[in-house]
Amino acid sequence: MEHDRTRTRAWVLHPEIKSDEQRRVPEPALEEAVALAAALPDLDVVGSEVVRLQRAQAGLLFGSGKIEELGERFHENEVELVLIDGPVTPVQQRNLEKAWKVKILDRTGLILEIFSDRARTREGVLQVEMAALSYQRTRLVRAWTHLERQRGGLGFVGGPGETQIEADRRAIDEQLVRLRRQLQKVVKTRTLHRAARAKVPYPIVALVGYTNAGKSTLFNGLTGAKVMARDMLFATLDPTMRRVELPDGPEVILSDTVGFISNLPTELVAAFRATLEEVLGADLVVHLRDISHEETEAQAQDVETILTSLGVEDDRPRLEVWNKIDLLSSEDRQATLARAERDPAIFAISAVTGEGIAPLLSEIATILQGARHESTLSLTFAEGQKRAWLFRQEVVRSEEQTEDGFEITVLWTDKQAARFAAL
Structure with missing residues (x-):
């Protein structure tokens, strides 16, 4: 069977868990999950199905019979990635990847992939990176217990014998702090843009x-x-x-x-x-x-x-x-x-x-x-609170100081005018 090697062959599963009160109508939910998968440019969705379960199994999500049956289907169809439309715990993910020998992505992981593929503005990119790191942090599973995963401490790298998982977690936390700082700067400039736009x-x-x-x-x-x-x-x-x-x-x-x-x-x-x-x-x-x-x-x-x-x-x-x-x-x-x-x-x-x-x-x-109209207001020096309110509302277009106070030109809505009158 010939197929495009540059695209990843994916299969979409929507687990319908009977005991879950939040469960959605399975067929439309599966359809939406397939459409989500299709939003990624390099995926080839070769199959999809609803899997009905009484309840989720703690370690494997599905029962062993179902896992075997699905595994054979994936093998026959040369599936490389299985998308599970719902939450999958880190342990379930690891066990299923082992059983099926494919990569697993849950709904959050899939949406993150799409978001990172689509984000364009600086802020969008930072937001996606932060969400992805927080998600990865929960996926650090203690998969290695043997000692070679312990690093001999040099004293300045997190103490002697720090396990790889702790080091990874700390690296992610440091990265998150860095991104949060960058984001604060970007959001600050966005607020400035918005204030500038309020003058439009x-x-x-x-x-x-x-x-x-x-x-x-x-x-x-x-x-x-x-x-x-x-x-x-x-x-x-x-x-x-x-x-x-x-x-x-x-x-x-x-x-x-x-x-x-x-x-x-x-x-x-x-x-x-x-x-x-x-x-x-x-x-x-x-x-x-x-x-x-x-x-x-x-x-x-x-x-x-x-x-x-x-x-x-x-x-x-x-x-x-x-x-x-x-x-x-x-x-x-x-x-x-x-x-x-x-x-x-x-x-x-x-x-x-x-x-x-x-x-x-x-x-x-x-x-x-009648959305916004221009008005000119005269305020005395004593009416500082009213003046501050106008600036907080980002409606001030220009202001001139007079002998008695301020002459202020505002661009506002009827609702803002009414609230100002009531101050």
Whole structure:
């Protein structure tokens, strides 16, 4: 059997553990895992299956009969990498690699691989490295007990007879401290960029949605930008921002964000908060859904949960956009269009064919017309607290000192104006 030697032959397993109350619907979950694997350029997914278990076995995850059966299948198909869609402990990973003689990656490891393949900005890269190191740290398994793994101490390298595992762990910890410092610097400059952008009189529209919902396709269609848009999970990792002139409306900055995903391992949620920071400063959040996906409701719920955990308030203007109507059957399509017709906050579109985009843009323009406006305020020297509040809100465009205090020009929203009045 001839196959491409430059690509790694992979098999995807989704363990459905009956005793796990958090378990997901197995078939769509497996489909998503295969799509995740396909997001890595040098993988060839040669097979995939759901493995049903009563409960996970402590040392091996699967029962011995299942391990043997899967092992034969992997051998027949010349599989080099097995992706397990779920958490795998370091001990289970080591034992399975030994039994099957293949490399194993669990869901966290796979998502990390994709993230590191996609990260573009300095901050994205640092975040990925930190998440990867924290993950590796938990994978340092005491696999070697024999004495040659002990290093004779020179006194200045971690004391006599330090085991390799302790040395590795310390090296990782030092690396993490170094990355954290670099990240603090980068985040500081990002805050400066944001403050500079607060002086730009353009409202910000953030596109959010489950991974593969079509955000990058819509973004490219609206901005003419060449953001990587493929039918692929996690195609966008770093927020990409472009200026767009709305027909008959204001100019806006459109921000394309990383795709959300269910059961994102906790160590990765922290790593990718940075790529979603743009959403917090947005004047309007546009939630794009793949309405043709069978799990569209669950996906929408995941996105809402993440937005809430990021601290995006409910009173922030939001639109829900149902994308991919071109993939619906004519019956479903009619029903979807009728529902969107009834609800003014829902728009049904196809980012690929352009259908439905004109009314969406005109609604965005309407919402944002009054998003920010300029005002000039006169404050006395005694009103220092009010002045400090304005600077904290990053709304000050210019300031001149007068005999009695300050003349300040601000660019703000009605809500900020009302809060200022109440101070």
